[in-house]
Amino acid sequence: MNLIEKISKNRSVLENRLRELLAKPVFLIEADAFALPCGCHGMTINTRGLQVDDLEIFEEHITKYFKETSLELEVEPSFLFARLIPGTPELASLNSRVLCDRCYMDFARGSGKKPRPDIYILNLVRRE
Numbered sequence: 001m002n003l004i005e006k007i008s009k010n011r012s013v014l015e016n017r018l019r020e021l022l023a024k025p026v027f028l029i030e031a032d033a034f035a036l037p038c039g040c041h042g043m044t045i046n047t048r049g050l051q052v053d054d055l056e057i058f059e060e061h062i063t064k065y066f067k068e069t070s071l072e073l074e075v076e077p078s079f080l081f082a083r084l085i086p087g088t089p090e091l092a093s094l095n096s097r098v099l100c101d102r103c104y105m106d107f108a109r110g111s112g113k114k115p116r117p118d119i120y121i122l123n124l125v126r127r128e
C-alpha cells in the first residue's frame with residue numbers, strides 16, 4: 001500500500017470508529033500529511049461534526065483511536081491535539097505532529113490542555 005492509499009484507508013477507519021463511539025454523524029473531510037520548513041511534520045485530519053464536549057467526555061477513547069491512526073501512518077504520536085474553530089465549540093481538525101525543538105519549546109511552555117484558546121491537547125510527551 002502506498003502512502004496515499006494508507007491515508008485514505010485510515011481516514012475511513014477512524015471516521016467509522018468515531019461515528020460508532022459518538023453515535024452521531026462525524027465527517028473526516030480531509031486527511032493530509034505535512035512537513036513544515038521548521039522541521040515539524042505529521043498529519044492533519046479536518047473534521048465536521050465533532051465538538052469540544054465530545055473530546056471532554058470521550059477523551060480517552062478518541063485519543064486511543066487517534067494514536068492508533070497516527071501509528072498506522074508512521075507518525076510518532078508524541079503530540080496529539082485538536083484545533084478548534086475560534087469562538088465556537090466546533091473542532092476544525094485533529095492533528096498529530098512531531099515537533100521540531102523550537103516548536104516543542106513553544107508548546108511545552110504552556111501548561112494544561114489549552115495552552116491557546118484554539119488548541120486542545122490530547123497527548124504531549126514531555127522531553128527530558
Ligand SMILES: [Zn+2]
Nearest residue numbers: 038040100103
Ligand atoms: Zn516546528
